[in-house]
Structure formats: C-alpha cells, structure tokens
Amino acid sequence: MSDDLYRELILDHYRxxxxxxxxxxxxxxxxxxxxxxxxxxxxxxRVKDGKIDDVMFTGVGCAVCIASASLLTENVKGKxxxxxxxxGEPDVLxxxxxxxxxxxxxxxxxxxxxxxxxxLLQGQKQA
Amino acid sequence: xxxxxVESSELVHRIRHDFPILSRLENxxxxxxxxxxxxxxxxxxxxxxxxxxxxxxxSNVHRGLYEMSEEATQAYEDARSNIxxxxxxxxxxxxxxxxxxxxxxxxxxxxxxxxVREGDVIVTTEMxxxxxxxxWKLLATEKNAKLEVVRITDEGLLxxxxxxxxxxLGPKIVAITHASNVLxxxxxxxxxxxxxxxxxAVCVLDGAQSVPHMPVNVKExxxxxxxxxxxxxxxxxxxxGLYGRYELLEDMPPFLTGGEMIKEVHIGEVNWNDVPxxxxxxxxxxxxxxxxxxxxxxxxxxxxxxxRSHEKELTAYALSLMANxxxxxxxxxxxxxxxxxxxxxxxxSVHAHDVAQILDTEGITIRSGHHCAMPIxxxxxxxxxxxxxxxxxxxxxxxxxxxxxxKKVKRVFSVE
Ligand SMILES: Cc1ncc(COP(=O)(O)O)c(C=O)c1O
Numbered sequence: 001m002s003d004d005l006y007r008e009l010i011l012d013h014y015r016x017x018x019x020x021x022x023x024x025x026x027x028x029x030x031x032x033x034x035x036x037x038x039x040x041x042x043x044x045x046r047v048k049d050g051k052i053d054d055v056m057f058t059g060v061g062c063a064v065c066i067a068s069a070s071l072l073t074e075n076v077k078g079k080x081x082x083x084x085x086x087x088g089e090p091d092v093l094x095x096x097x098x099x100x101x102x103x104x105x106x107x108x109x110x111x112x113x114x115x116x117x118x119x120l121l122q123g124q125k126q127a
Numbered sequence: 128x129x130x131x132x133v134e135s136s137e138l139v140h141r142i143r144h145d146f147p148i149l150s151r152l153e154n155x156x157x158x159x160x161x162x163x164x165x166x167x168x169x170x171x172x173x174x175x176x177x178x179x180x181x182x183x184x185x186s187n188v189h190r191g192l193y194e195m196s197e198e199a200t201q202a203y204e205d206a207r208s209n210i211x212x213x214x215x216x217x218x219x220x221x222x223x224x225x226x227x228x229x230x231x232x233x234x235x236x237x238x239x240x241x242x243v244r245e246g247d248v249i250v251t252t253e254m255x256x257x258x259x260x261x262x263w264k265l266l267a268t269e270k271n272a273k274l275e276v277v278r279i280t281d282e283g284l285l286x287x288x289x290x291x292x293x294x295x296l297g298p299k300i301v302a303i304t305h306a307s308n309v310l311x312x313x314x315x316x317x318x319x320x321x322x323x324x325x326x327x328a329v330c331v332l333d334g335a336q337s338v339p340h341m342p343v344n345v346k347e348x349x350x351x352x353x354x355x356x357x358x359x360x361x362x363x364x365x366x367x368g369l370y371g372r373y374e375l376l377e378d379m380p381p382f383l384t385g386g387e388m389i390k391e392v393h394i395g396e397v398n399w400n401d402v403p404x405x406x407x408x409x410x411x412x413x414x415x416x417x418x419x420x421x422x423x424x425x426x427x428x429x430x431x432x433x434x435r436s437h438e439k440e441l442t443a444y445a446l447s448l449m450a451n452x453x454x455x456x457x458x459x460x461x462x463x464x465x466x467x468x469x470x471x472x473x474x475x476s477v478h479a480h481d482v483a484q485i486l487d488t489e490g491i492t493i494r495s496g497h498h499c500a501m502p503i504x505x506x507x508x509x510x511x512x513x514x515x516x517x518x519x520x521x522x523x524x525x526x527x528x529x530x531x532x533x534k535k536v537k538r539v540f541s542v543e
Contacts, residue, residue, distance in 0.1 A: 005484065006539050015476075037480050037496045038510035060510045062480035063540075108480065 005064065005105070009097050013067035018074050023056040028123025031059075032115050034107050039065045041112050043073075043119040052076050052084060055116070062108050064096070069112035071095040081120050087113060135437060138429060139522045145170035145425075146520055156490025159528045164308050164336060164469050164516035165494050166358045169422070173361055176421035177414045188413055189387060189404075203413050206420035207403075213423045214334070214353065214370055215344030222369040222376070222403040223411055227335040228258040230354035230369035231302075233406060234331055235262035237379045238352075239300065245271040248298040250328070252277040252285060253506055254307045257499040259333040259354075263302055272299075279506060283310035283459035290319070294326040301328045305337035305353075309500045309514065310459030311442070311466030313337070320349040329375065335359060339518070340438055340467050342431040345370045357415060361422035366415025369406070376402040383408040426519075434519055438468035441517045445470055445526045452533055454542050458507060468517035471498070474533065477540045479511040485539055486513075486532040493529075 023044040031042035039061035046053045055076060057069045075095055076084050092113050093101060101109055143149050146168045151158055160168060186196040188203045204218070211221040224230040239262075243249065249263050253276055267274040275293045278286045285303075294301070301323035306313045316332055323330035329351040337343050338353075339360035345353050352375070357366040371379075381388055381399055385408040390398040399405045426434065443463035449455050454475040460466050474482055479495035486493055493515045497504045504510065515529055536542070 006481070011540065038504065039478075039480075040510065060478075062478035062484075064480075065478075105480075105484070 010063055010067040013070040014063040017066055017070035019056045020058065021056050023054055028119040030115050030119035030122055034111055039108055039111055041069055041115045043115045045119045045123060047081055047123050051078060051080050064105055065108040065111055068092055068096060068109045072112050072116060084120060085117055136522060139520065143520050145172065147171055149520060153490040153492060154488055159491040159525045161491060161493045161515040161525060161529060163518035167339065167361050167518050169361055170425050172425055173418045173421045177363060177418045180414050180417050187410055199413060203416050206416040209420045210368060210423055214338060215346045216370045219402055220370055220373050222371065222406040223416055224367045224369050225365050226367035227333060227354040227356040230367055231259050231333065232262045233369055233382045234352050235266045237382050238375065239266040241380055243270045243272050243299050247272040248275055248296045249300045250275045250277060250293045250298040251302045253279045253502050254310060254312060255304055256308055256333065259302055259304055283312050285314055294322055297326060298328045300331060302331040304333040306467045308336050308469060309471050309498045309503050311469040312459055313465060313467055316348045316350060336467060341435040351375055357419040361425055362419035363415045366412045366419050381405050385409050437519060438517050439463045441521055441526055442466065442468045444523060448530045454537065455533060458512060469514060471512040471514040473509060473512055474536055475542055477536060477542060479513040482513040482536050485536045489532045489535065491528055491532045
C-alpha cells in the first residue's frame with residue numbers, strides 16, 4: 001500500500017502545492033501540529049455569506065500532509081461552511097485517491113481538515 | 128584487523144539466530160531492523176527467562192513466606208545484583224524503575240525538591256531527550272530556580288566553553304546525556320562529572336543510549352545518579368534502573384508512597400524502608416528485572432567492548448557510504464570515534480516521514496520525527512529527521528540495504 005502512496009498526484013501536490021501562502025482579510029485562522037512527526041499546518045479562511053470565499057495554507061509536513069492540504073483547499077472553495085464541517089476521513093482519502101491509510105499516516109492526512117474546521121469554527125465564534 | 132572482521136561477522140550471524148523476530152518479514156521483505164535506539168529486540172534467552180518466571184515461580188516478592196515466593200524474591204534480588212554489577216554499582220544503589228524517564232523524574236522529584244531552592248541554578252544541555260529536560264524545567268519553575276542550557280556546536284558536540292560558563296554559576300545539578308539519541312554524540316561523562324563535582328553540583332547522567340552500547344561504570348565515571356532503560360538493551364519493556372550514590376539515596380525522601388517502601392506505618396508516624404526499597408513502592412516488575420538480568424548476561428558474552436567496536440565499525444561504514452550520496456545531510460559528528468551507532472539524517476526536500484515510509488516498503492525500519500528532542504530540531508532548524516540506529520544483530524548487509532533504500536527515496540521524489 002505504501003508504494004501506492006507516492007503516486008504522481010500526491011507527489012505533484014507536495015512539490016507544487018495549491019493555495020500555499022497567506023490570505024488578506026481572513027475571517028478565521030488556525031494552526032496546529034502533529035506532536036509525533038512535526039507536521040505543522042496553518043489555515044486562513046475567508047467566509048462570505050456562509051460560503052468559503054477563499055482559503056490559503058502554510059506549514060511544513062510530509063508529502064501526504066501537504067498534498068492533503070493542497071487538495072483540500074482546492075476542493076472546499078465555494079463550499080458552504082456547513083458542508084465543509086461535515087467532511088471526514090473518507091472525503092480526504094477520496095481527494096488523495098487512496099482507499100485506505102495506516103493510522104499513523106492517517107494523522108498526517110487528516111491534519112489539514114482538522115485545522116480547516118477549527119479555522120471555520122473560530123471564524124464563526126468571532127462573527 | 129581482517130581476522131577480527133571475519134570473527135565479528137560470524138558472531139553476528141550467531142547472534143541473529145537468537146532473535147526470533149529477525150526472521151519475520153516486513154512488507155514481504157527481509158526485516159532490516161534499524162530502530163534499536165527506540166527499542167532493541169530481545170533474544171530468545173530473555174524471552175525464556177520471563178516465561179520461566181511465570182511458569183515456575185510467579186508470586187509476589189518480599190511478602191510470602193512460602194518456598195515459591197522466596198524463590199521469586201531471590202531471583203528478583205539476584206537480578207538487582209547482576210544488573211548493578213553490570214554498571215559498576217552496589218546492589219543497594221540500584222533502584223528498579225519503569226524506564227529511564229521514571230528514573231530521571233525520581234531524581235528531580237525527590238532529590239531536586241528537597242535540595243533546590245529559589246535562585247539556584249540547574250544545568251542541562253541542548254542535546255537532551257525530553258526526559259532529561261522537562262523534569263528539570265518543571266523543577267526550576269516550581270522552585271523559582273534557573274535552568275541554564277549548555278549549547279551544542281554545529282558539529283553536534285557539547286560546547287565546552289559554554290559548559291565552563293554555566294559551571295561558574297555554581298549549579299546544584301548538572302543533568303546531561305552520556306550519548307545523544309539524535310546526534311549520536313558521546314559525551315566525556317567522566318570529565319563532566321568531575322567538573323560538576325568541583326563546582327559543587329550533583330551530576331545526573333542519562334545512560335539510556337550508553338549503557339546498552341558501551342562499557343559503563345558509574346564508579347569510574349564518578350556521577351551521582353545514572354538512569355537507563357532495560358528495553359533498549361535487550362531486556363523487557365517496563366523495567367529500567369536508577370543508580371544513585373548510596374549516601375544521596377539514603378538522605379532522599381521517597382518518590383511514590385504505598386506498600387513495600389515502609390518499615391512501619393502508624394497513624395501518627397511513618398518509618399521509610401531502607402534504600403533502595405524506599406523508592407520501590409508497590410508490587411515491582413519482577414519479570415522485567417529477571418528478563419533484564421538475562422539480557423545483561425547475554426551482553427556479557429560478546430562483551431561491551433565488542434559491542435562498542437562492532438557498532439563503531441557499522442557506523443563508520445554507514446557514514447562513509449552516506450557521504451557519497453548527494454542531497455543527504457547527516458547530523459552530529461562525522462567521526463565514528465566520537466559517536467554511537469545512531470545516524471540522523473535528512474534528504475533535501477523530502478520530509479523524514481516519507482523517507483521512513485519508503486524505506487519500510489523495502490523492509491527497512493527506521494524512525495522519523497523529532498525523537499523527543501525538539502531543542503535539537505530547533506538548533507538545526509529542521510522540523511524532523513530520519514534516524515537509523517544499530518545494535519549487535521545488525522551487519523554490513525543492513526547498512527547496504529539502508530543505502531539502497533535512500534537511493535529509492537531519491538528516485539521516488541526525483542531528488543538528484
Ligand atoms: C537519550 C535518551 N534518554 C532517555 C530516553 C527515555 O527512555 P524511556 O522512554 O525508556 O524512558 C531515551 C529513549 O528514547 C533516550 O534515547
């Protein structure tokens with residue numbers, strides 16, 4: 001399964017991630033890390049009328065983590081906050097084109113979604 | 128030299144036979160176990176000793192008056208003597224703990240709380256495992272004492288000038304690792320213990336990465352305390368030791384309280400038990416002690432001088448091959464004389480996690496991450512590192528497999 005992990009999709013998004021950087025007028029921002037591996041992801045979102053208007057991320061991480069963040073930010077633009085908050089592991093694996101993942105690497109794959117949700121919730125609290 | 132090599136490889140061949148796990152497959156490939164710095168494997172002799180305890184004498188120690196319990200108590204205390212002598216200590220100076228972490232916490236909690244006062248100085252270093260850093264940081268915070276951290280050089284050696292500076296502050300405690308679990312650096316424990324003593328400090332040595340890999344004698348070194356873990360030296364998990372100089376242990380208040388660690392308890396008055404039992408509250412890990420004693424016997428056979436020279440040879444070989452690999456960066460001293468069999472490295476633009484995962488597809492198990500030493504990661508400005516570590520059952524073939532694995536990582540990530 002691991003050889004599977006390093007297919008072009010993941011490697012491409014790792015080398016050239018989409019939406020990498022900072023966002024002007026973010027309505028929500030959150031940063032978190034995986035304590036065991038040193039992956040760090042920060043998400044900055046701008047929500048307008050209940051929809052994700054724009055989202056950018058920064059951070060360091062392994063190929064799975066960075067590709068997940070890149071694919072996720074592409075995917076959620078234009079989505080309602082409600083829909084984004086409903087996303088889970090199957091959605092992330094789907095974006096990465098994986099059927100399954102080991103528990104340890106699962107943490108890398110899921111960190112961006114976790115951070116995205118927190119940034120959305122934080123934005124709601126402040127609104 | 129040549130005859131040594133031949134003998135050595137025959138010996139490793141025989142040793143490998145004693146480790147049942149080495150014949151399992153990893154991802155369908157021959158298991159190349161390169162993570163002994165995290166935990167070693169156990170020979171069948173150790174596994175059998177634990178089994179024998181449960182099958183033949185399982186009972187609580189220091190309590191029963193019946194034959195079987197006396198046998199268990201005897202085996203437990205024999206284990207203590209044997210393990211104590213392995214590190215040059217007297218039996219009563221060896222406290223059984225769960226691991227090195229618990230041993231270091233015991234010193235900080237018990238000796239530290241009784242002796243450190245506001246404004247005192249505690250010295251530790253930038254190359255510590257968190258378990259020899261956090262207990263001191265906490266103690267300093269609690270007591271309003273100052274934690275002074277000795278820096279490391281770019282090469283990964285302790286900055287001697289910085290150490291001298293810190294010692295001038297008249298510290299109460301100097302807590303330092305004997306061998307780094309990330310950089311491999313072996314510190315001159317004897318010189319540091321003497322300097323600490325001259326400065327009026329107690330010297331706490333973290334022997335988690337030295338006791339398994341080289342001859343260590345606490346009396347020759349002259350440290351006041353030393354911590355180590357059984358699971359890193361062929362023993363079971365959940366058993367470790369704290370050496371403490373007798374006079375110090377005797378004066379220290381207990382760590383955990385409960386059964387076993389008292390002589391008399393009355394509602395108005397308590398009498399603590401003698402050293403080392405004062406520090407062993409509750410039913411101890413008897414199978415662990417017995418297993419670790421067997422592990423020590425196992426190591427005595429090739430001998431710790433052989434263990435050290437075998438690992439030095441593998442390390443020098445690995446370092447020479449890695450030096451030929453472009454885009455591979457090794458941390459720590461490049462001279463195998465100055466380091467143990469632990470090699471941390473990164474490959475340009477590849478995260479350590481991905482290195483470990485791709486190596487695993489080839490059956491090669493290494494560790495990746497911050498190795499519980501985040502200050503070192505900060506020092507080199509890296510989020511994580513990959514780490515390969517060697518032990519008595521590794522051979523040149525394992526080192527060559529590692530290099531082939533590294534080449535594969537570079538191919539997958541198109542690194543030049
Ligand atoms: C240098 C060093 N000190 C302390 C420890 C802690 O050992 P344990 O987890 O067995 O308590 C380790 C383990 O990785 C280590 O490498």
